[in-house]
Amino acid sequence: KILILDFGSQVTQLIARRVREAHVYCEVHPCDVGSDWVRQFAADGRLKGVILSGSHASVYEVDDKAPDAVFELGIPVLGICYGMQTMANQLGGKVEGGHTREFGYAEVRAHGHTALLKGIEDFATPEGHGMLKVWMSHGDKVTQLPPGFKVMASNASCPIAGMADEARHYYAVQFHPEVTHTVQGAALLTRFVREICGARADWVMSDHVEEAIARIREQVGDEEVILGLSGGVDSSVAAALIHRAIGDQLTCVFVDHGLLRLHEGDMVMEMFEGKLHAKVIRVDASELFLSKLAGVSEPEQKRKIIGGLFVDVFKAEAAKLKQAGGGHKGASFLAQGTIYPDVIESGGKKAVTIKSHHNVGGLPEQLGLKLLEPLRDLFKDEVRELGVALGLPHAMVYRHPFPGPGLGVRILGEVKKEYADLLRRADAIFIEELRACIDEKTGKSWYDMTSQAFTVFLPVKSVGVMGDGRTYDYVVALRAVQTSDFMTADWAELPYTLLKKVSSRIINEVRGINRVTYDVSSKPPATIEWE
Numbered sequence: 233k234i235l236i237l238d239f240g241s242q243v244t245q246l247i248a249r250r251v252r253e254a255h256v257y258c259e260v261h262p263c264d265v266g267s268d269w270v271r272q273f274a275a276d277g278r279l280k281g282v283i284l285s286g287s288h289a290s291v292y293e294v295d296d297k298a299p300d301a302v303f304e305l306g307i308p309v310l311g312i313c314y315g316m317q318t319m320a321n322q323l324g325g326k327v328e329g330g331h332t333r334e335f336g337y338a339e340v341r342a343h344g345h346t347a348l349l350k351g352i353e354d355f356a357t358p359e360g361h362g363m364l365k366v367w368m369s370h371g372d373k374v375t376q377l378p379p380g381f382k383v384m385a386s387n388a389s390c391p392i393a394g395m396a397d398e399a400r401h402y403y404a405v406q407f408h409p410e411v412t413h414t415v416q417g418a419a420l421l422t423r424f425v426r427e428i429c430g431a432r433a434d435w436v437m438s439d440h441v442e443e444a445i446a447r448i449r450e451q452v453g454d455e456e457v458i459l460g461l462s463g464g465v466d467s468s469v470a471a472a473l474i475h476r477a478i479g480d481q482l483t484c485v486f487v488d489h490g491l492l493r494l495h496e497g498d499m500v501m502e503m504f505e506g507k508l509h510a511k512v513i514r515v516d517a518s519e520l521f522l523s524k525l526a527g528v529s530e531p532e533q534k535r536k537i538i539g540g541l542f543v544d545v546f547k548a549e550a551a552k553l554k555q556a557g558g559g560h561k562g563a564s565f566l567a568q569g570t571i572y573p574d575v576i577e578s579g580g581k582k583a584v585t586i587k588s589h590h591n592v593g594g595l596p597e598q599l600g601l602k603l604l605e606p607l608r609d610l611f612k613d614e615v616r617e618l619g620v621a622l623g624l625p626h627a628m629v630y631r632h633p634f635p636g637p638g639l640g641v642r643i644l645g646e647v648k649k650e651y652a653d654l655l656r657r658a659d660a661i662f663i664e665e666l667r668a669c670i671d672e673k674t675g676k677s678w679y680d681m682t683s684q685a686f687t688v689f690l691p692v693k694s695v696g697v698m699g700d701g702r703t704y705d706y707v708v709a710l711r712a713v714q715t716s717d718f719m720t721a722d723w724a725e726l727p728y729t730l731l732k733k734v735s736s737r738i739i740n741e742v743r744g745i746n747r748v749t750y751d752v753s754s755k756p757p758a759t760i761e762w763e
């Protein structure tokens with residue numbers, strides 16, 4: 233196993249991810265665990281190497297250092313950025329504040345033939361020097377090597393961009409191998425953990441299930457857990473995982489706000505109650521939500537109402553569970569499907585707020601519950617892989633994201649049941665056809681080739697003709713986008729044949745809609761959702 237000590241960089245989990253991708257087991261722990269802890273962690277003889285992460289701070293701002301035990305175990309150590317600087321400081325070298333901050337793309341020369349960089353290069357200079365394309369982000373730098381070290385990499389602005397003491401198997405780089413901008417980064421990390429540390433490459437995602445289950449059992453003990461199940465990927469995978477770990481100690485609450493997709497509620501129940509035999513309380517709150525939304529057309533106000541009601545309904549259910557009696561003391565944990573990108577977005581490990589789009593903001597405090605977040609360290613694609621390893625259906629795990637306020641933000645202006653019913657049916661047709669349409673070049677369905685696709689209800693009427701009669705009905709817009717991060721997005725160039733089929737099916741099958749349009753706006757300046 234590999235120990236990653238976290239000095240607070242935003243990309244520490246990326247190091248873990250790269251190590252997992254090399255099929256090596258690793259754990260991330262805070263840098264201040266202390267020497268006794270490190271010795272204890274190594275006591276079973278499985279610890280093969282340590283990686284010191286970067287930090288958002290400078291060695292001059294914080295005095296975080298690696299526990300001394302790290303350098304007493306006789307195993308390889310890799311320092312990254314701040315991790316390199318603290319290594320230099322602790323082993324007798326020198327770090328100085330740079331006058332210029334180096335940030336972003338850089339090229340560094342890989343010197344000599346260290347076991348870490350040998351043969352790894354992106355291009356060679358005319359003189360035959362191997363060069364690496366890397367990503368740098370630092371102000372300080374190492375200016376004097378500690379005894380026993382030699383320069384492993386350099387460039388003009390950072391003469392010691394990498395250093396190594398090969399006798400002790402200590403390596404350090406000023407750049408960030410964990411980010412994809414460092415072209416050889418993954419290769420470098422793989423080589424460190426597998427060849428230099430000699431860690432076993434036998435870790436697979438299904439092992440994560442066992443590890444995560446053990447951790448959940450340890451954290452929860454014999455207490456009870458309550459989880460808000462939305463039907464989305466993250467809460468579904470969290471629910472399946474926690475249920476696997478503690479069975480009936482978990483109660484899922486599924487709030488149907490009446491703004492879900494067609495048959496969604498039934499599908500969630502069938503999966504979790506029917507197949508997994510989890511305890512699920514389905515709350516049909518659609519009338520409550522619709523009545524409070526009546527007459528409201530301003531998007532932010534709609535979101536606030538939906539979010540607020542969700543919290544109220546969830547709290548009421550939690551309270552009911554507590555009163556259920558029969559020695560039932562109620563839940564002491566609130567489980568959430570928070571994933572790593574949510575943790576970063578909400579301010580890193582030290583200031584984690586609740587994922588607002590789970591619509592349970594502030595709930596743990598209000599309910600006096602502890603948080604259980606078993607997916608906190610994983611990236612979205614890893615969560616999906618975990619879902620598959622847990623036996624969830626592919627179609628559920630690879631679903632497009634769906635916003636917490638649901639159809640509430642896809643019905644423009646005032647939300648009415650009539651609109652929601654029309655929209656649900658039109659949307660189901662669009663999604664069905666996207667799944668059925670296979671692209672010849674890639675062999676994938678257009679559902680899988682888009683990041684998010686849905687239908688928007690426009691509460692305006694337009695004139696049409698059907699048979700011999702005139703129609704005067706509503707309009708829907710189809711939206712399909714491709715994006716990697718949902719911060720920017722391109723509208724998808726869906727095949728005309730597909731659009732044609734969707735349009736004719738919606739108009740023929742959904743009475744009340746007589747016109748279908750396709751949204752050709754990218755983000756920015758448009759957003760993905762219409763509200």
Ligand code: XMP
Pocket residue numbers: 535588589590633634635636637684718755758759760761762763
């Ligand atoms: P926009 O419309 O801002 O959406 O381009 C970006 C992504 O966020 C989703 N989204 C939400 N998800 N609660 C959510 O859970 C929300 O209130 C919400 N608003 C937007 C949207 O579906 C897209 O994937």
